[in-house]
Amino acid sequence: MTDQTLAIDFGTSNSAAAVLVNGRPYRLPVEQGAETLPTAVFFPANKGRMRIGAAAARALTSGEEGRYMRALKSVLGDPLLHEARLIEGRRRTLSEVITAFLTAVREAAEAQTGQRFARALSGRPEHFHTRDAARDAQAEADLRACYAAAGFKTVDFLFEPEAAARAAHGLGRAGEIGLIVDIGGGTSDFSVFRTEDGRPRILASHGIRLGGTDFDHAVSMTHAMPLLGYGGTLRREMGEGLLPVPNALYADLATWARIPFVYTPETRRQVAEMQRLATDRRAMARLATVLEDELGHDLAFAVEAGKIGANGDGGAGRISMGLIEPGLAAPVTGDTLDAALARHRAPLRAAAAETLEMAGVAPEHVGAVVLVGGSSLMRMVPEEMQALCPGAELRMSEAFTAVVDGLALASAERG
The missing domain is CATH 3.30.420.40 (ATPase, nucleotide binding domain)
Known part of the structure; x- marks a missing residue:
């Protein structure tokens, strides 16, 4: 061999x-x-x-x-x-x-x-x-x-x-300027290329740490976590008034890479104490169930499915949380999905614009935007790229295998 x-x-x-x-x-x-x-x-x-x-x-x-x-x-x-x-x-x-x-x-x-x-x-x-x-x-x-x-x-x-550009099909006529938009699970990467002899020549590349797992996190925090007590309040041990429920645990529970590390005795004790003081004890009891039964990844899969459903043609999804409490679910509509992801639009467009600037290419001179990566299927991505390069033709490459x-x-x- x-x-x-x-x-x-x-x-x-x-x-x-x-x-x-x-x-x-x-x-x-x-x-x-x-x-x-x-x-x-x-x-x-x-x-x-x-x-x-x-x-x-x-x-x-x-x-x-x-x-x-x-x-x-x-x-x-x-x-x-x-x-x-x-x-x-x-x-x-x-x-x-x-x-x-x-x-x-x-x-x-x-x-x-x-x-x-x-x-x-x-x-x-x-x-x-x-x-x-x-x-x-x-x-x-x-x-x-x-x-x-x-x-x-x-x-x-x-x-x-750059790898995706090599594999892109239908690059277009000689001299055409294209923009590769590769939105993966953790990063968003961009390359500007010119088609020469049927192959892409890279003019500039750029990227940011933003991707599908960030989209999942945003949907989880806005749709699922409130049903577990996120955004709620706690009574004070002494004195009057209320305190906000701490956010850190929810942020970890909505982050794929950190979910395995929330199942600790210390965290369970913290949630038991919050459950005792919560103004919404039922919601906090659900959080306790997630930790006790280690359902964090099940919830993350449900959030991902709800996000994909709301991104589809029907514009409606559902985060099924029945493992936590029978019948529990969080609806996700096209509008609520857009609201959850709104803050990610500007960084995506800005990173693409910066790549074009690095290449010395004006947006109106881009003939094709080639979308790569599973998260490029989120409708906000082509919307933002079309707004940046209104004259460009949108082309879908092999989303999961182009790289x-x-x-x-x-x-x-x-x-």
Whole structure:
């Protein structure tokens, strides 16, 4: 067997792997025939085999005892990555968890192809952390170390929107200016390109730390968390007047990467005390149930489903919270979804405008906006891009696989 390069799109929400076969990307069905898999792991309570992707989600939703973890990419560059925590009977760091996920992807790819992959070409966002060069560099170093620990001797990185541009279909006529808009789970990345000889030439790239998990957080805080006591009040132990319910726990519970760490004895004691003093004891009792039964991820999945439903043609979704209390649900309409996400519109448009400015391209000269990444399907994204570039044609690329396809194409130049 010879060393081959494995293209890996390690995403905040979803990941994919591919190789180049006869000059074309071949996406590896790493998990049960699917070309992508959720970036998630599940450690069973009985110390059984770790599961990844959809299998991890099934273990969680089936009620199996264990620890589910998702959105691990978001902690790269953060000291939290290297803090050892007790996870189902063993102390592990999140760095070790990411390494285990990448190892599983490599081993699955090798089993399917019969090849050994000592080299990886990985996508990376323009910025893991917006306008923080030190943390950005640390995040790439962290990810590089995880790849090395996962058995790759060499790893190279390519910016994700540049990879997506390589794979974009229908780039248009020679000389056309295009804007790649790649909205992933954790970051939003932009590249301006000019079509030359049927291929894109990158003129400028830029990105910000904002993505689908932030959208989920906003919907959760505005729709689900009020039913758990968020925004409520507590009676004072002594004296008159009321105090606001602390926000920190709700913010953690609405953040995919932090959910596993809210189930502590200290947090449960804090909520029991808040329940005693709450003016809305029923809502606080629901919060206690979430912690006691460890339903944070179930709630996060329900929020994601409600967001997607409200973003669809019908404009109506529902956050089902029946596991917390029978019949409990939070409706999500197109209008309430827009209100929840309103504050994210300006940063998206500003980042795209800044990319155009970096490229020296006026918005009216953009002929095509190519949407990439699962979260680009949120209707506010094409709305904002169309408002910025009113003369551009909106084109949908392969939302979930454009980056890994582009990485596979680029691997020919690196191998």
